[in-house]
Amino acid sequence: MSGDFDKAIAVFTLASGAAAVNYDVNIFFTFWGLNSIKKKKGRAFLGKGLLAPVFNFLLGGRKNLPLSRLNFGGASPLLMTGLMKKRNVATLEELFQASIDLGVNFYACEMAMHVLGLTKDDFIPEIKDVLGVATFLKLSQGGQTLFI
Amino acid sequence: MSGDFDKAIAVFTLASGAAAVNYDVNIFFTFWGLNSIKKKKGRAFLGKGLLAPVFNFLLGGRKNLPLSRLNFGGASPLLMTGLMKKRNVATLEELFQASIDLGVNFYACEMAMHVLGLTKDDFIPEIKDVLGVATFLKLSQGGQTLFI
């Protein structure tokens, strides 16, 4: 659910790490989290009105996620990515790609998409399906679910 | 635990969705989260002192929860609720009521209430019980617990 840079790193580190040791991994993206799976060039929607800044944030895409604290107007995530490269640690983009390559299933939240006026076309093609909460609960049965 | 508007929507969407497909659902409200189950007309407590603003926040009730980001002084939750109505998606109030109607169990955190000087009378009558963490852990045994 969170659209924070550091929490997105946590999501894709856990997902790729779990998939690498053969867990079946499903991620349910909702609300701010939909930002992580937007196409690079999103379309403008709800173009005007008071809520536009809220929703246009969701158009920013994975490259513009803020740090959950000490964001410094977006400088920290850039510097953090630089540091991760320098230390030879996988960056957010690499963890994201590894999750896809290792077969992690990506699902988009039907209700959040409906509220925000988004369609499946607004997301990267790797999205497996658009789901409601009840269907996702079924998928997670017998496993563990983390809310991030 | 969180008192954010968007996270409260997540809580009651998950709770009502799970209860609708016959899961046994328990919610443990603590700290900022107690705001969701306060009576509409709360009493003033700890009336003065430096911490009053912190605790009076808890008196605001479910109608005044802020958005976790881009809150705009409370405008965003109002606009969001308007948009949810327009899109025919259940609002926070409706999800909350659905959770109650579908038999979700609400518990209030004993320790947080003690620290904040709250009693069971400060909460809506639908609260099933006041619990400590150990008792709640027992309730969640064999299931899944999400920290929101």
Add this chain to the structure above:
Amino acid sequence: MSGDFDKAIAVFTLASGAAAVNYDVNIFFTFWGLNSIKKKKGRAFLGKGLLAPVFNFLLGGRKNLPLSRLNFGGASPLLMTGLMKKRNVATLEELFQASIDLGVNFYACEMAMHVLGLTKDDFIPEIKDVLGVATFLKLSQGGQTLFI
């Protein structure tokens, strides 16, 4: 993962409460959460550069965690601790110590330490081990995991 004062209270309340009723409890500290297990007198690292404020925050230690909202420049956690003492509720320090005394296992995240240039010496001696995500997933198998 979170370095908030109130979330740290949640972590150590849950951990000590669960350990008290004989659960096997493991905490995996990562990113901002590493702040909770730093030695009181941390060393300065990455001494200059734009990211220094971010990383030096991690040197603040458990005594300087901010409240997740209404922090008032650090006043709220101090006042909250005073109130917890007055109400005879365990403070963060006491919950932390209880977790150690009751045998909760503390693990530090290998990747976050590597990115931040930290070594095991920067942490309290009670840290059981430095782990990667895959190893921690193995430890949590058959149990429940909360992301806080």
